[in-house]
Amino acid sequence: MNALLHHAPVLLVAVPLLGAFAVPLVGKLGSGLRRFFVGLIALLTTAIAGYLAASFYAAGASPIVYVLGGRLSLPSGMVAPIRIMFELDGLSVFMMLITALAALAAVLYTSSFWKERSGATLKDSLMLLLIVGIFGMEMTGDLFNFFVFLEITSIAACSLVGFRVWNGRSQEAAFKVMTLYTLSGLFVLLAVGLLYGQYGGLNIAYLATMIGSGAALVDKIALGLLLTGLAMKAGAVPMHMWAPDAYGEAPGAASILLVANSQASLYGLFRVLFTLYGSAYSPQSLAWILIGLAVLTIIVGVTMALVQRDLKRLIAFGAVSQIGYMMLAVGVGFAAMTALQPSDFGFVALQGGLFHMINDAACIGLLFLAAGIVIRRAGTRDLQGMGGIAHDLKWTTAFFMLGAFALAGMPPLNGFASKLMIYESTFRLSPVLAIVAILASILLLAVFLRAFQAAFLGPRTEPTDVMRPVPISMLVSMGLLALVVVAFGLFPGFFVDRIVTPAAQALWSGRDAYIQAVMSGMGG
Amino acid sequence: MTLGQVPFVVSALLVVIGLYALLFKRNLIKMVIGVSIIETGVNLFLVTVGYRAGGQAPIYTYSDPTTLRVLPTPQALTLTSIVIGLATTALLLSFVVFIHRHYQTLDAEKIKELKG
Numbered sequence: 003m004n005a006l007l008h009h010a011p012v013l014l015v016a017v018p019l020l021g022a023f024a025v026p027l028v029g030k031l032g033s034g035l036r037r038f039f040v041g042l043i044a045l046l047t048t049a050i051a052g053y054l055a056a057s058f059y060a061a062g063a064s065p066i067v068y069v070l071g072g073r074l075s076l077p078s079g080m081v082a083p084i085r086i087m088f089e090l091d092g093l094s095v096f097m098m099l100i101t102a103l104a105a106l107a108a109v110l111y112t113s114s115f116w117k118e119r120s121g122a123t124l125k126d127s128l129m130l131l132l133i134v135g136i137f138g139m140e141m142t143g144d145l146f147n148f149f150v151f152l153e154i155t156s157i158a159a160c161s162l163v164g165f166r167v168w169n170g171r172s173q174e175a176a177f178k179v180m181t182l183y184t185l186s187g188l189f190v191l192l193a194v195g196l197l198y199g200q201y202g203g204l205n206i207a208y209l210a211t212m213i214g215s216g217a218a219l220v221d222k223i224a225l226g227l228l229l230t231g232l233a234m235k236a237g238a239v240p241m242h243m244w245a246p247d248a249y250g251e252a253p254g255a256a257s258i259l260l261v262a263n264s265q266a267s268l269y270g271l272f273r274v275l276f277t278l279y280g281s282a283y284s285p286q287s288l289a290w291i292l293i294g295l296a297v298l299t300i301i302v303g304v305t306m307a308l309v310q311r312d313l314k315r316l317i318a319f320g321a322v323s324q325i326g327y328m329m330l331a332v333g334v335g336f337a338a339m340t341a342l343q344p345s346d347f348g349f350v351a352l353q354g355g356l357f358h359m360i361n362d363a364a365c366i367g368l369l370f371l372a373a374g375i376v377i378r379r380a381g382t383r384d385l386q387g388m389g390g391i392a393h394d395l396k397w398t399t400a401f402f403m404l405g406a407f408a409l410a411g412m413p414p415l416n417g418f419a420s421k422l423m424i425y426e427s428t429f430r431l432s433p434v435l436a437i438v439a440i441l442a443s444i445l446l447l448a449v450f451l452r453a454f455q456a457a458f459l460g461p462r463t464e465p466t467d468v469m470r471p472v473p474i475s476m477l478v479s480m481g482l483l484a485l486v487v488v489a490f491g492l493f494p495g496f497f498v499d500r501i502v503t504p505a506a507q508a509l510w511s512g513r514d515a516y517i518q519a520v521m522s523g524m525g526g
Numbered sequence: 527m528t529l530g531q532v533p534f535v536v537s538a539l540l541v542v543i544g545l546y547a548l549l550f551k552r553n554l555i556k557m558v559i560g561v562s563i564i565e566t567g568v569n570l571f572l573v574t575v576g577y578r579a580g581g582q583a584p585i586y587t588y589s590d591p592t593t594l595r596v597l598p599t600p601q602a603l604t605l606t607s608i609v610i611g612l613a614t615t616a617l618l619l620s621f622v623v624f625i626h627r628h629y630q631t632l633d634a635e636k637i638k639e640l641k642g
Contacts, residue, residue: 153610170628177621199575
């Protein structure tokens, strides 16, 4: 194994971290150089992620463990492993790919402006920091480090929402989001403290073996705290109020990273549910709580999107509803897995839910990026003040339409491929739930058609911004996401087999392999 | 209830008081104080978890092998969490300053541009 591949997991965190703190320095030398530097860091990070993923899948998708630290040997003869580790299984690598896609699109999009705005250096720095946190959350094998990375994403994400201090609304949103993020972080920390007090360890694999002997009351309390905290940060109903504010008030490129951040919290939830507790404690009631929250999230997200007049808030509520689809699918998978006789539709549900995560990142991202251009061109975010964008911005119009159709689950786009898997498997568990999910999807299509009609069609309104073409890098960034939307829609089988199935496998039956990868090399 | 359990009860009380402030106070500064109190409660809990009566700090290389040594992990966790707490509190307060600048009020009920 070569050195670069060996150190890839830690480089994935180190490169953007160094980049984030170097950005203000490089920015002193000129804004052109800074954009080049940020782009370079993003490309490098994506390349490392791609290389790591490629070799991971080539090696048969067995978990990779990267150890920081080693063992402590005291003169008294006592030897103890003192180390922190990254652990990557199919699910982590899959999430890493989503993050890399979102990061590349966001940085490309932001690398050119119609005009340089104040706070751009800060934004670049915070975006890289957010990427660091998300990668860290997805790769770490240590519960406390998970909390640390969670807080890094919280601080970076809230600063991104609120860095435009001249705008009162963004401050209001940032305060709300930060309060909720901090609360969710403290719930997680309290659970970490409880588990540490009980078992004296922080390693996820180690804790999983200890909980493996049957869950005590403390374990159940810790599980409740972890699930509450992570569901809150993922934006599930009833704690979804922060999500439209955050997505709506953040700049376009940051919104896509915020979506990736919510998905990382969802990843944490799955990791806790399937790996940390998994077969040791997985009551059916938990699956039904998850499914109930998911259905509520879908319904609330779609109905709230219906009444929005603000384009970005409309898309943001769409994003909330998609979190519901992922939770629904994984809830169905969990219900099928924990049933007395596990049925294989649960595996399809897991595949569908995870596949929907990458699809959602691509099409919601596409919508947010297109909306950013539309809002800047129209000079307003109110749908009633817009109109006729399609006359001037042909590519943006096409990308927005593609994103909207994909999100609403129209064939042959990627949203259809994953939603079909979700509908099929949910129908096997409960036909009513599947019907609710399908109806919500149709309603979502209506929502986006209305938005499309209001913003893009109709007579040309007087543009407030200077009439200049959309920068190439923004088009390239949207083109990248559009490519994913189309490719994943046309060849779903190809991508599901290669990247989604190992991830679903990690949830379905990968708990022992995850534990073994750490515990077998323990040696005392 | 023994004396050793008192810190656990106090940390639970702190978390509850903080949650109360966060949920029922309308003043933004008081909400930040609430978050800060929850943080203190959690930190106190972490320190208490790590406490071993009669234990020695594991910093002496040639200490007596038979003495009870305390694993420094909870202390390290608490330190990290205090630093993170400082950053989040500072960020929250700076948002409050800017909110006051824009709306001339700290009453959460009156700051309602983002609704629905």
